Amino acid sequence: MGETTIDLTALIKDSFGTNATYVEGLLERYRTDPNLVDESWQVFFKDLLTGDNAAVTESNEAPASSVAKPSSQTAVPSTKPAVVSPINTE
Numbered sequence: 549m550g551e552t553t554i555d556l557t558a559l560i561k562d563s564f565g566t567n568a569t570y571v572e573g574l575l576e577r578y579r580t581d582p583n584l585v586d587e588s589w590q591v592f593f594k595d596l597l598t599g600d601n602a603a604v605t606e607s608n609e610a611p612a613s614s615v616a617k618p619s620s621q622t623a624v625p626s627t628k629p630a631v632v633s634p635i636n637t638e
Contacts, residue, residue: 556596 556575561568577584578593585593 559596 557568557572560571560575564571574585574589575593575596578589582590582593
């Protein structure tokens with residue numbers, strides 16, 4: 549387990565950068581019970597643990613369902629903010 553864990557840790561760090569800790573947490577959950585992670589992660593980790601690292605090294609991306617994508621429906625204010633004038637109390 550030691551050498552394999554080190555190789556996986558390095559591979560995950562190289563592939564996911566700042567998100568590596570999150571992915572390693574998902575991997576631990578997968579090892580406990582594969583049903584604890586999304587189906588796309590199950591496929592990813594199964595391939596990773598069986599030595600099919602091509603998906604990680606070629607695409608260098610997380611499974612599609614886990615990647616947050618900006619919505620084309622992003623709310624944009626339609627008016628300018630109101631300008632508030634000081635109240636004259638004299």
